[in-house]
Amino acid sequence: MRIAVIVISLVLMVLLFAQSCTVTAGGSLAEDESISSAGAVGLLVAFLFLLGGAFVMGMPRLSAAMFWIAAFIGILAGLTTEFADLLIWGVVAVVLGIMARLSVRAPATDAVAADEAPAEQRAELTRMKVCPECAERVQPAAKVCRFCGFRFVDPEPAA
């Protein structure tokens, strides 16, 4: 999933970068400042795609945030400027942001593995008997409580 986000974002970044340069150059040739600035916004969105792709491995939440900022800028600029293609780029950024966000939950299997050691410790604790005098847990085979010196006469029925 994350690799896919990196590849897609980098490919799109290059495409958007090229398109934005063309738009910017076209705008300055036509001496139309609104088109040039729309091209500059496109470059900014391309840069956010690059950041989103760069962060997705280590910091997928930040990566998703980058894509959503790119989406916001792209959609806004697409609706308000001559560079209407930015609207499409914005929608693509939303999808990439969702993909990056979903990849946050991927390492759930690691969390399960990490839980196994405490579970073993818990099993160890439940096997131990509780001293009736001081309520501390002592080894099931102990004849004397190591905390208060209480002598166990009868073996614990629960053990």
Ligand SMILES: [Zn+2]
């Ligand atoms: Zn005790």
